[in-house]
Amino acid sequence: xxxxxxxxxxxxxxxxxxxxxxxxxxxxxxxxxxxxxxxxxxxxxxxxxxxxxxxxxxxxxxxxxxxxxxxxxxxxxxxxxxxxxxxxxxxxxxxxxxxxxxxxxxxxxxxxxxxxxxxxxxxxxxxxxxxxxxxxxxxxxxxxxxxxxxxxxxxxxxxxxxxxxxxxxxxxxxxxxxxxxxxxxxxxxxxxxxxxxxxxxxxxxxxxxxxxxxxxxxxxxxxxxxxxxxxxxxxxxxxxxxxxxxxxxxxxxxxxxxxxxxxxxxxxxxxxxxxxxxxxxxxxxxxxxxxxxxxxxxxxxxxxxxxxxxxxxxxxxxxxxxxxxxxxxxxxxxxxxxxxxxxxxxxxxxxxxxxxxxxxxxxxxxxxxxxxxxxxxxxxxxxxxxxxxxxxxxxxxxxxxxxxxxxxxxxxxxxxxxxxxxxxxxxxxxxxxxxxxxxxxxxxxxxxxxxxxxxxxxxxxxxxxxxxxxxxxxxxxxxxxxxxxxxxxxxxxxxxxxxxxxxxxxxxxxxxxxxxxxxxxxxxxxxxxxxxxxxxxxxxxxxxxxxxxxxxxxxxxxxxxxxxxxxxxxxxxxxxxxxxxxxxxxxxxxxxxxxxxxxxxxxxxxxxxxxxxxxxxxxxxxxxxxxxxxxxxxxxxxxxxxxxxxxxxxxxxxxxxxxxxxxxxxxxxxxxxxxxxxxxxxxxxxxxxxxxxxxxxxxxxxxxxxxxxxxxxxxxxxxxxxxxxxxxxxxxxxxxxxxxxxxxxxxxxxxxxxxxxxx
Amino acid sequence: xxxxxxxxxxxxxxxxxxxxxxxxxxxxxxxxxxxxxxxxxxxxxxxxxxxxxxxxxxxxxxxxxxxxxxxxxxxxxxxxxxxxxxxxxxxxxxxxxxxxxxxxxxxxxxxxxxxxxxxxxxxxxxxxxxxxxxxxxxxxxxxxxxxxxxxxxxxxxxxxxxxxxx
Numbered sequence: 003x004x005x006x007x008x009x010x011x012x013x014x015x016x017x018x019x020x021x022x023x024x025x026x027x028x029x030x031x032x033x034x035x036x037x038x039x040x041x042x043x044x045x046x047x048x049x050x051x052x053x054x055x056x057x058x059x060x061x062x063x064x065x066x067x068x069x070x071x072x073x074x075x076x077x078x079x080x081x082x083x084x085x086x087x088x089x090x091x092x093x094x095x096x097x098x099x100x101x102x103x104x105x106x107x108x109x110x111x112x113x114x115x116x117x118x119x120x121x122x123x124x125x126x127x128x129x130x131x132x133x134x135x136x137x138x139x140x141x142x143x144x145x146x147x148x149x150x151x152x153x154x155x156x157x158x159x160x161x162x163x164x165x166x167x168x169x170x171x172x173x174x175x176x177x178x179x180x181x182x183x184x185x186x187x188x189x190x191x192x193x194x195x196x197x198x199x200x201x202x203x204x205x206x207x208x209x210x211x212x213x214x215x216x217x218x219x220x221x222x223x224x225x226x227x228x229x230x231x232x233x234x235x236x237x238x239x240x241x242x243x244x245x246x247x248x249x250x251x252x253x254x255x256x257x258x259x260x261x262x263x264x265x266x267x268x269x270x271x272x273x274x275x276x277x278x279x280x281x282x283x284x285x286x287x288x289x290x291x292x293x294x295x296x297x298x299x300x301x302x303x304x305x306x307x308x309x310x311x312x313x314x315x316x317x318x319x320x321x322x323x324x325x326x327x328x329x330x331x332x333x334x335x336x337x338x339x340x341x342x343x344x345x346x347x348x349x350x351x352x353x354x355x356x357x358x359x360x361x362x363x364x365x366x367x368x369x370x371x372x373x374x375x376x377x378x379x380x381x382x383x384x385x386x387x388x389x390x391x392x393x394x395x396x397x398x399x400x401x402x403x404x405x406x407x408x409x410x411x412x413x414x415x416x417x418x419x420x421x422x423x424x425x426x427x428x429x430x431x432x433x434x435x436x437x438x439x440x441x442x443x444x445x446x447x448x449x450x451x452x453x454x455x456x457x458x459x460x461x462x463x464x465x466x467x468x469x470x471x472x473x474x475x476x477x478x479x480x481x482x483x484x485x486x487x488x489x490x491x492x493x494x495x496x497x498x499x500x501x502x503x504x505x506x507x508x509x510x511x512x513x514x515x516x517x518x519x520x521x522x523x524x525x526x527x528x529x530x531x532x533x534x535x536x537x538x539x540x541x542x543x544x545x546x547x548x549x550x551x552x553x554x555x556x557x558x559x560x561x562x563x564x565x566x567x568x569x570x571x572x573x574x575x576x577x578x579x580x581x582x583x584x585x586x587x588x589x590x591x592x593x594x595x596x597x598x599x600x601x602x603x604x605x606x607x608x609x610x611x612x613x614x615x616x617x618x619x620x621x622x623x624x625x626x627x628x629x630x631x632x633x634x635x636x637x638x639x640x641x642x643x644x645x646x647x648x649x650x651x652x653x654x655x656x657x658x659x660x661x662x663x664x665x666x667x668x669x670x671x672x673x674x675x676x677x678x679x680x681x682x683x684x685x686x687x688x689x690x691x692x693x694x695x696x697x698x699x700x701x702x703x704x705x706x707x708x709x710x711x712x713x714x715x716x717x718x719x720x721x722x723x724x725x726x727x728x729x730x731x732x733x734x735x736x737x738x739x740x741x742x743x744x745x746x747x748x749x750x751x752x753x754x755x756x757x758x759x760x761x
Numbered sequence: 762x763x764x765x766x767x768x769x770x771x772x773x774x775x776x777x778x779x780x781x782x783x784x785x786x787x788x789x790x791x792x793x794x795x796x797x798x799x800x801x802x803x804x805x806x807x808x809x810x811x812x813x814x815x816x817x818x819x820x821x822x823x824x825x826x827x828x829x830x831x832x833x834x835x836x837x838x839x840x841x842x843x844x845x846x847x848x849x850x851x852x853x854x855x856x857x858x859x860x861x862x863x864x865x866x867x868x869x870x871x872x873x874x875x876x877x878x879x880x881x882x883x884x885x886x887x888x889x890x891x892x893x894x895x896x897x898x899x900x901x902x903x904x905x906x907x908x909x910x911x912x913x914x915x916x917x918x919x920x921x922x923x924x925x926x927x
Contacts, residue, residue, distance in 0.1 A: 280918055281791050284815070286909035293898060295877060312877065312898060323913050363787075414907045418816050420799025422773050423786045464819070465776045465783060504868060510819070511776070538874035540896045546819040547891040550880070552871035583869045600874055626819050627891040632776075646868065653866055680889035687853035687884055690903070694850075701900050707876040710898045731902035 017128055017159075017166045018097060019261070024123045024133070024166060028098040041100075041269040041373050049262045050270060060255060060263050064103045065365055067247035068092050071172075072105035075240035081177050081229040082491055083186070084236060086483045087453040089175035092240045094248065095119060097166040100369040102264050108153075108175065108477050109358060109367060113351025115155050115171035116369065117147030122157075122203045131205045135161040138207030138238065140216075142179065143200045144394040147347035151179040151198045151395055152186035156237035160245050162257055168264070170244035172237035177449050178225040179395075183606050184439020184449035187396040189534045190605050192307040192339040197395045199223040210242070225439055225449040271370020278362050279325040279374075282424070283415040288319040290407035293713075294400050294431070295539045295603075296340050302605045306750040307339035310709040312539070313384055314717055315404040316724070319411045329353065329408065330378035333724030335716035336752060337387035341395040344385040349401060350377050352476070356405050359478055360412060360424060382720055382754035389751055396534050399603075402432050402475055403541035409461070410545050410623075417546070422464040427513060427545035429475040430458035430620040433535030434554060434602055436521070438609060443493040443525030450492045452519075452617055457482035459506045459514030459621035462548060467635075468506060468514030468622040470644070482619075485519075493526035494615075500578030502552075502618065503646045508653045509548030509624025510631050515644050516551070516621035518578035520587075522564065523613040530606035531558075531615055537602030548624030549653075554602040555582070557616040559593035564612045567591060575614060581646055587614070628654050629676045637667040655679045698732050708745060715740040719755045763789040770795075770802045796919060807836050810927040814911055820890055821848065823911065825924070831911070839887035847905040849893065852883040858899070 016023040022030075034043040050057045072092050079085045091107035099119035101112045118141040127133055139157040142148055148155070154176050160168045175186060181198030183190035191197045199220070206216040212234075220234075221227045252260045292315045299310045316333040337343045350372075358367050382388040384400055406428040416424040432455040439449030457480050460468035473480035485496045497520040506513030523529070533556050540550035557579055564574050567590070575587040588596060591614070597604075602618075609615070636654045639645040641664060650656050650665075655678075657671035704711065718725045719742060728734070741757060742749050763786065765773075772778050773786075803822070804813050811824035817833060823844045824834045833841040833848040841848035857863050857880040863872035866880070873880065873896060881895040881903075895904060915923050 281793070284909050285913045285918065286907065288907055289904050290906065291897065291901070291904060293878060293896075314898075321910075323910070323917060411906075414818070417818065418909065420770070420773075420795045420816070421791060423783050465773060465778065466780070504871065508866065538877045540873045540878065540880075543896045544894045547893060549866060549894055550873075550896040552867050553873050555870035581868055582871060583864075598870070600870060629891070649866070649868075683855065683882075683884050683889045683891070684853065684886070687855040687882070689886070690850050690852050690854040690883070693854045693856065694903075697900065706899045709877060710900065713898060714900065728902055732900075 014129065014132065015164070017133055017164070019165055024097055024128055025126060028120065028123050031098045031100070035373055041272050041370060042265040044265060044269040047266045047270060049259070049266050057263065057266070060251060061103070061267060063251055064094060064247065068094055068103050068105045068244055071240040071243035071247070072107055074243065075172070075236045078232060078236040078239055079174065080232045082483055082487055083177060083451065083453050084174045084233060086487055087456050087481055088477060088479045089453065090173060090236065092170065092172045092244060094244055095169040095171065096264050096268070097168060099123060099169060100268055102168070102267055102368055104367050106479065108173065110149060110348065110351045110355045110476060111153060111155070111173040112367065113347050113354065114148050114153065115157060115173060117347040118155055118203055119157060119169050119171070121146045127203070133159050133166065134208065135159070136208065136210045137205055138210070138212065139203055140201045140206045141203045143202040144194065144197065144345060145390055146202060147345050149344070149348040150187060150397045151181065151200055152176050154233065154237070156234065156241055158241045158245060160248050162249070162252055167252065167257065167260065168248060170241040172240040174233040174237055176233050177229045177451060178439065180224040181395055183532065184225055184530065185437030185451040187398065187435050187451060187534060188437060189341065189396065189532050189603055191341045191393040191395045192303055193391045193393050197341065197393050225447050268368050268370045271366050271368040272373045273370070274366050275362055275371040275374045276325045279321060279327055282361055282419065282421060283321045283412065284418050285321045285323055288411035288414055289317070290411050291316040292403040292407045292541055293539050294403040294536050294541050296338065296342065297538060297601060297603060298340060301603070304339070306748040309712070309747040311338065312709055312713040313342060313400045313403070314713050315400070317404070317408060317411070319408065321415070326374060326376060328376040328378070331383065331385070332378055332380060333717050333721045334380055334383040334385065335713055336382060336720060337384045337389070337392050339393070339751065341393040342384065342397060342400040343387050343392040343394050344397040344401055345394070346377070346379045346386050348397060349379065349385045349404060352401050352405055353408065355476060356409055360409060360426065380720055388753055391751070396435070398432065398476065399534060399536070402429065403536070405429070405475060406542040410542065413545060417464055425464035425625065427461035427463070427468070427507070427509070427548050427623040427625040428542040429461055430516060430551055430622045431536045431541040431554070432458050432474045432476065433620060434556065434618050435534040436531070436615065436617040437534065438529060438531035440529035441527040452488065452492070454482050454519060454617055454619055456480040458619050459516045459551065461622035462507070462509050462511035462513050462625035464625055465511070467511045470506070470514040471501065471517045471619065472514060493524055493529060494521035495524045496520070497522050497575060497614070498577035500580060501644060502578055502621070503580055503643055504649050505552045506621030507544045507549040507551045507624030508628040508649070509544055510626025510628065511548070511624065512631070513548070513551050513622030513624045516619045518619070519617045520575060520577065521615050521617065523609050523611050525611070529609050531609040532604045532606050533602055535602035535618070537600040542623050544623045545625045547627040549628070551621040551623045553600070554618055554620060555600050556597055556602050556604065557587065558597040559587070559591065559595065559614040560607070560609070561594035562612050562614060563592045564614070579616060629679060633667040633669055633672045637665055640665045698734070701732055701734060702738065704740065708747065711740050712742065712745055712747060715742045715745060719752070719757060722756060763792050765792060765795065765798065767798060767802050770798050774802065797921065800924070804927050809838055812924040812927050814923065815909055817907065818892065820885070820892060823909070835885045835888060835890070837885060837888035839885055845908065847903060849883045849903050852892065853886050855882045855884070856880070857882070
């Protein structure tokens with residue numbers, strides 16, 4: 003009988019436990035966890051229960067060691083994104099890629115690195131290219147489950163006596179990945195092939211040494227090479243520290259104890275999560291929705307990408323009787339030719355980032371919580387594209403918008419149970435992203451992405467204002483970075499940083515304010531700049547009567563006369579654009595081109611010395627009726643320039659006297675004014691059901707802007723449930739419908755369509 | 762484990778606690794008896810005597826009526842509807858759908874573009890308090906924010922009898 007080549011090939015000894023392959027181990031783990039409802043089938047935790055001190059000691063060693071690895075390794079990096087902003091994270095996994103412990107930092111990557119290891123297991127890397135002790139793997143492929151191309155993973159297997167005992171993973175947010183535009187989250191990519199250099203779980207080193215072909219290829223594929231190189235050394239250093247740590251623990255505790263520990267700590271994480279849900283939440287359903295703009299009609303892009311639309315993300319949280327947390331995104335609309343698409347792993351992992359800041363604010367972040375939750379992510383939607391061509395370089399544009407309402411939903415539980423200190427009205431849309439690239443002030447081919455976004459305003463709580471200019475949802479250690487450091491690294495001089503009055507949503511407790519920085523081009527050659535932010539839309543509501551945070555806009559001036567004005571000692575634009583109704587920048591310079599509009603996403607434009615660009619970092623949403631805000635707090639806001647006078651009067655209903663620029667609130671007059679505003683509310687509002695009749699007529703007449711109709715048409719095409727609920731709510735006849743094809747906009751790539759499938 | 766009295770609860774509700782006190786409350790394990798103390802404090806603050814089953818939002822409560830109905834009620838006394846319905850449909854609404862109306866709340870360019878998104882304000886018909894604000898594109902169905910499973914919450918989660926009197 004003829005033998006096939008595969009029959010005679012010498013198979014390697016499996017590297018899993020007890021003679022199993024990693025693929026077998028993964029399969030068995032999924033089966034037993036699903037079948038029993040307990041991770042690894044652990045109905046009890048014998049190690050933890052019989053020897054809790056030893057159990058906790060191992061946990062503390064590992065957790066402390068992983069955090070230590072991050073803190074130490076980040077000093078290797080030169081990129082301000084990593085070194086200043088802390089955009090890195092390390093995690094330790096089981097052989098099957100379930101996370102055991104993780105560091106601080108951008109912990110969204112607990113899931114994405116796990117997805118990459120699972121991809122290698124599923125694709126039998128064990129046989130080819132082989133998984134050996136001291137190998138080094140790299141991944142940043144979006145469609146494997148990464149967030150976006152700039153998040154580069156280093157993954158190393160950890161062996162003990164010939165068996166894989168686990169994996170260490172490290173990720174950094176690199177400054178550039180060689181995309182069609184510079185910067186880490188570029189505007190311009192509309193397909194995967196524009197997103198930059200993508201590495202699909204590739205073996206890049208053996209025996210702890212990086213391969214020369216990898217070093218040459220990777221450094222020729224990206225801009226800002228020195229940052230790329232040092233970021234990689236950062237990741238490898240951290241992973242090796244974690245490997246040493248694990249081997250030390252095994253030497254001390256024994257491999258059997260370590261194996262039992264790693265199973266129990268994940269099941270313990272699952273139980274801890276269930277306990278938190280029961281402690282903090284109320285069973286039931288919570289509904290919310292977010293929207294973010296894709297204003298691409300007039301951008302310099304391929305014709306099929308040039309349209310205006312809205313990314314729609316409705317969400318329904320169900321807290322089940324057994325404390326299972328389910329989040330269903332049914333009704334979300336289609337992926338598109340923009341860089342804002344995402345993968346299911348990135349949105350679910352991101353949800354854990356959010357939950358770790360609210361529902362499970364402890365250090366036991368591991369995959370246990372994943373086993374106590376369930377997600378519904380529609381296939382074909384913007385966060386589960388049915389086409390590998392989708393671009394993801396700036397996925398945060400949509401992800402941040404999608405997560406914020408979930409926090410708002412959970413806050414209804416916290417409010418109901420009396421945990422008012424935990425309520426959060428939502429999060430800022432962390433933008434604009436200010437990006438660019440070219441030859442920098444040192445003559446080096448470089449790129450930039452200002453991570454000032456790490457310090458946006460926080461949403462208000464039920465007992466205090468949101469913190470001003472301080473944080474970002476995706477990195478709990480937000481920091482705006484030092485101007486002096488940014489100026490060292492970017493060919494842009496600061497003309498000021500200033501709080502933007504009114505950028506936080508108004509409310510009884512207002513959202514934390516955002517701010518602006520103004521940058522002047524200096525010293526670069528062949529440099530381009532662009533922005534990415536939400537402009538025409540407020541990406542979240544307020545909570546319980548509070549207003550949404552302010553939306554975004556852009557300001558940019560090219561070919562200015564600032565050089566001449568400096569020579570003549572004339573005033574130039576400085577600080578923030580504190581009252582856009584009465585702008586001052588234009589009065590202090592002339593420019594051939596000025597962009598002052600809501601087009602907060604733009605594509606590359608040449609940017610030369612003395613050109614000016616503003617970065618606007620958003621505020622957070624507000625909580626409660628602004629008319630109930632303590633007038634003394636409004637007075638303080640006004641005097642500290644967190645709010646403009648006319649809004650202190652008309653939104654908060656306060657009356658002031660002014661002396662030498664200091665405002666004092668008149669409490670009695672304020673009380674009267676607030677009563678008047680209350681009366682005015684009644685006068686100019688209508689019963690909701692009455693208003694609905696008018697809105698229904700508009701719907702029947704299809705009276706809305708094309709981007710609005712396009713958003714609904716896409717959600718209708720993907721979801722029968724959303725369509726039925728929409729029609730039922732508005733009492734719309736069966737025959738009424740909006741189809742993408744009738745809108746006269748490009749439909750390339752629109753595959754899943756239940757109307758066509760019906761035909 | 763931390764335990765808080767009615768005085769602390771009143772201070773929490775009034776927003777008069779110092780940050781270090783709030784920080785301590787945030788960092789501590791949650792006190793399981795919080796709900797009952799909180800509910801009692803809120804009950805003492807309202808002028809009506811329908812028992813509060815669940816605080817539903819700022820100013821809003823799900824209360825038990827003597828005929829067995831559970832309704833959404835404002836602390837001013839206005840009764841909206843059964844808690845399974847969307848109270849917003851029984852409120853008054855004001856929609857900011859022009860630049861001029863947006864500019865009353867936000868400086869120029871800092872509001873949503875009303876062609877893309879409108880702001881809906883829901884007021885109590887009786888006391889005019891602003892109870893919720895939605896920022897949604899035109900045509901968006903009014904969102905039913907929260908449908909609590911009150912029975913499971915009392916019977917299986919906190920294992921307490923449902924309050925029958927104020």
